[in-house]
Amino acid sequence: MSAGSISRRVRFAGVACAAAALLSGCISAAAGPNGTYATPIGNAPVTANPTPYSAALYCMADYARRYSLPSPRIAVARISDYTGTVSADGGRQITGGASLMTMTALAKSGAHIVERYDTSVSEMELRYANNRLIGDEGPAGPGDTQFRRILAGQVPGSDFYIVGGITEVNYNIRSGGFDAAGGEATSNTPLSVAFAGKSYVMNIAIDLRLVQTTTLEVVDVISYQKQIIGREISAGVFDFLNGNVFDISAGEGGLEPVQLAVRALIERATVEFMANLYGAPGPEVCLGAGPDPLGTVGPTGGYYPAYPNTDTNNGETRADPGRWHDRRDGAVRRSRY
Structure with missing residues (x-):
């Protein structure tokens, strides 16, 4: 082996060792003064999590506050994932928190919410109070402890509740892409270049219903779907220069958040539910004047007025799932009261 070859190998080994030392310099075998081995990367702040329907x-x-429209008491039942999809790592592909998203959407709309999803703490305290194990401060102030009393009718009932589920996940509704490569075959320093791009579309759907608690009558039904797009782009270069091999590649990809799509579907359905309960005539109570840019697409599901307000509620506009979309058209704005 020539002296030059040995020298190159020594230099390469030195560079590799220096790179390894640089990478390991960020991690210590002993915890620092703050009790950690390393400082986590990333400093993105906590932000709001709206959808186009928020x-x-x-x-x-x-609208409800302006016209002093009372909200009925609404509860949320289980809104489960009925698709049964499982991700590659074994976890559920679709969120199990759709019920929690619905509660948040109801709160945004000014609804009067009563808890029915998780009553474990209330039920436990009710048992403790029934056994006179829970004490509350008495009228005499600190030191005057009395057992908590259970009063008939102290828990308000719900007027309506929302129940349903995530019913569809359809992968690869349509996909497409390209993959191209080229290079020199006769040159002493061959150069090859490759490009690739892929995209695909999937969708997710929900079916929700609004039920009157006392009669179990289904007064409203919503069925919506949303398409989700994913894409991937990559490029690479392979070359020999003066006996050295260079293989460089770069890429970029993204998938529209699936769980955020579930939240958007739920918020879109909640707008319809609350417009029904408030007796709102349609999107004109919130959106600017002018034609809907999406046009009429089709019915959203069975519709019955929750109250005898058919002449004033949103029943006439329910066949157009494109309304209320205030971010699709820049001319549409949110009203201020």
Whole structure:
């Protein structure tokens, strides 16, 4: 082996060792003064988590306050994932928190919510109070402890509840892409270049219903779907220069958040539910004047007025799932009361 070859190998080994030392320098075998081995990367702040329909929900709350429209007491039952999809790592592909998203959407719309999803703490304290194990401060102030009393009718009942589930996940509704490569075959320093791009579309759907608690009558039904897009782009270069091999590649990809799509579907359905309960005539109570840019697409599901307000509620506009979308058209704005 020549002296030059040995020297190159020594230099390469030195560079590799230096790179390894640089990478390991960020991690210590002994914990620092703050009790950690390393400082976590990333400093993104906590932000709000709206969807394109959040503004319409806030506007429904403004509409109800402006006209002093009372909200019925609404509970949320289990809204489960009925698709049965499982991710590659074995976990559920679709969120199990759809019920929690629905509660948040109801709160945005100004609804009066009563808890029925998780009553474990209330039920436990009720048992403790029934056995006189829970004490509350008496009228005499600190030191005057009395057992908590159970009063008939102290828990308000719900007027309506929302129940349903995530019913569809359809992968690869349509996909497409390209993959191209080229290079020199006769040159002493061959150069090859490759490009690739892929995209695909999937969708997710929900079916929700609004049920009157006392009669179990289904007064409203919503069925919506949302398409989700994913894409991937990559490029690479392979070359020999002066006996050295260079293989460089780069890429970029993204998938529209699936769980955020579930939240958008739920908020979109909640707008319809609350417009029904408030007796709102339609999107014109919140959105600017002008034609809907999406046009009429089709019915959303069975519709019955929750109250005898057919002449004033949103029944006439229920066949158009594109309304209330205040971010699709820049001319549409949220009303201010």
